[in-house]
Amino acid sequence: MKRAIFIFFILLGLSLNAQVPLVKLRTSQEMTALEFTTIYQDSSGWIWLGTKSGIYKYDGLDIIPLGVPDVLDSIEVTAIFEHDDRLWVGYKNGAIAFLDNLSGTTFFPSTGNEYNPLLPQLQLWEPEEGLxxxxxxxxxxxxxxxxWISTYGEGLYVWEMKQERMYQFDHAGDGLSSNDIYSITRDMFGKIWAATDAGISICSMPEPGKKQVKKITKSDGLPDEIITCLYTDLQGNIWGGTDEKGVFKYDPREYKVLFQSNNWSFGAITRLAVFGNDELWIGTKKDGMIHLSIPENIPVALPSEHALRHNKVISVMKDREGLLWLATNRGQLFSANVRFCEEETPFQQIQAICTDKQGNFWLGSRTGLFVRNGSKYKQVLSDEINVVSLWVSPVDGKIWVGTLGKGIYLADPGTHKAVHLPANTDEINEGVLSIAGDSNKV
Structure with missing residues (x-):
């Protein structure tokens, strides 16, 4: 029978029937009527939720609505952004609203359907050139x-704040790849990358009105012509999601593809989040969330019984604490600490775990000592040895193995072999329930 052990810590709980602990959030008020469209975290750490009927602030317990002008009532929110203490909110009909003094605004929990006069109010943005x-x-x-404002249908707009003037980049007049833009991001040089049905457009405006556009297509190494989302990582690389070919990483310095996912069979990608240098979480249109370990390059879907398995993931976000957030087209909001995982093992009654300096995972049980070698476990001590404690020496990196009835063994991480300490060493009893120490003593 397989047994599961849990590694690291999880903040919000876990789904026991899945290898990935994505947790549906519950609040003090009913959320099932809300259809989420986007998730955003502001500079103060608050989570903002766009829906088909408005925008809400989430404080970990309550969802707090923002008041909107009458013309925006029940209009779908499609984008949220913060800059210079102003919250920008984009809508499906092209309208844009804002809330100034975001950090100084007080928010009160909703009191049901009653109008709250203290509710912060968005203002409709009305530049002279129109929206x-x-x-x-x-x-x-x-x-x-x-x-920079991207649209699905009218290309890019740029609001030049000093002149208070709006400029437009479009396909016909400026060489934009397409006017239908799914996503935008800024690269390390300050240029704007736009994901379209015809590749990527890299745009800049070094002076007011001086438009520059460079296009990247399949002939430049892109795996797919239809690019559905873009994300800039901490190293300055651009990650992209595609319609049919999975994900890729692009170097904006050398203009070349650095990584491309293999054996992708999960259809169109909606959004993605990058964790460190070796992990991606990918939202899809039909197959929920996909996990991709970059070194292994094997995309893995959630188990078929998971609530997210066959959902359309609308929005994906990594917050500044390293939590993964996502919303689905069924009005579900999930969050998880993805550094926590569930490890399936063939062992019963696991009693001790540790990792050595080489990153190998060691496991002690009633049926011996094991080390994980790749995806398989290698037995180091026999079934007859009941391992109850493990400790890694800071001096030589060897694993001290405490047993019940057999004293102490020393395991070598390099050779995966263990030797028994003499019975008279420090008068050790046969039962060693715990081992600890420092560089001077054990």
């Missing part, structure tokens, strides 16, 4: 403090 009429798909700010 788009196509759905807002994203916001980003360039190094000159220009606000």
């Amino acid at each position: 788009p009429t196509a759905s807002i798909s994203g916001f980003v700010v360039d190094m000159n403090n220009g606000l």
Whole structure:
């Protein structure tokens, strides 16, 4: 019979029937009527939830609505962004609203359907040139403090804040790959990358009105023509999701693909989040969340019985504490500490675990000592030895193995072999329930 052991810590709980502990959040008020569209974390750490009927602040317990102008009542929120203490909210009809003094605004929990006069109110943004009429798909700010606004249908808009003037990048006049933009991100040089049905457009405006566009397509190494999302990691690389070919990593310095997922069979990607240098969480249109270990390059879906398995993932976000957030088209909101995982093992009654300096995982049970070698476990001590404690020496990295009835063994991480300490060593009893020490003594 298989047994599961749990590694690291989880903040919000776990789903016991899945290898990945993605947890559906519950709040003090009913959320099932809300259809989530996007998730965003502001600079103060608060979570903002866009829905088909408005925008809400989530404080970990309550969802607190923002008041909106009458013209935006029941209009779907499609993008959220913060810059200079102003919250920007984009809508499906092309409208844009904002809330100033975000950090100084007081929010009160909702009191049901009753109107709350203390509810913070969004203001409709009304630049002189007017607003788009196509759905807002994203916001980003360039190094000159220009606000870039992507749309699905009208290309890119840039609000030049010093001049207070709006500029537009489109396909016909400026060479944009397409006017249908799924996602935008800023690279390490301050240029704006736009994901479209015809590859990627890299845009900049070094001076007001001086538009520059560079296009990247399959002929430049992209795995797919349809790019559905973009994300800039901490090293400055651009990660992209595609319609049919999974994910890729692109180097904006050398203009070349550094990584491409293999054996992708999960269809179109909606959003993705990067964790460190070796892990991706990927939202899809039909197969829920996919986990991809970059070194192994094997995409793995959640178990078929998981609530997320066959959902459309609308939004994915990694917050600044390292938690994964996601929303589905069924109005579900999930979060998890993905550094916690469930490890299936063939052993019963696991009693001790540790990792050595080489990163190998050691496991002690009533049926011996084992070390994980790749995806398999190798037995180091026989079934007759009941291992109850493990400790890694900071001096030589060897594993001290405490047993019940057999004293202490020393295991070598390099050779995966163990030797028994003499019975008279420090008058050790045969039962060693715990081992601890430092560089001077054990």
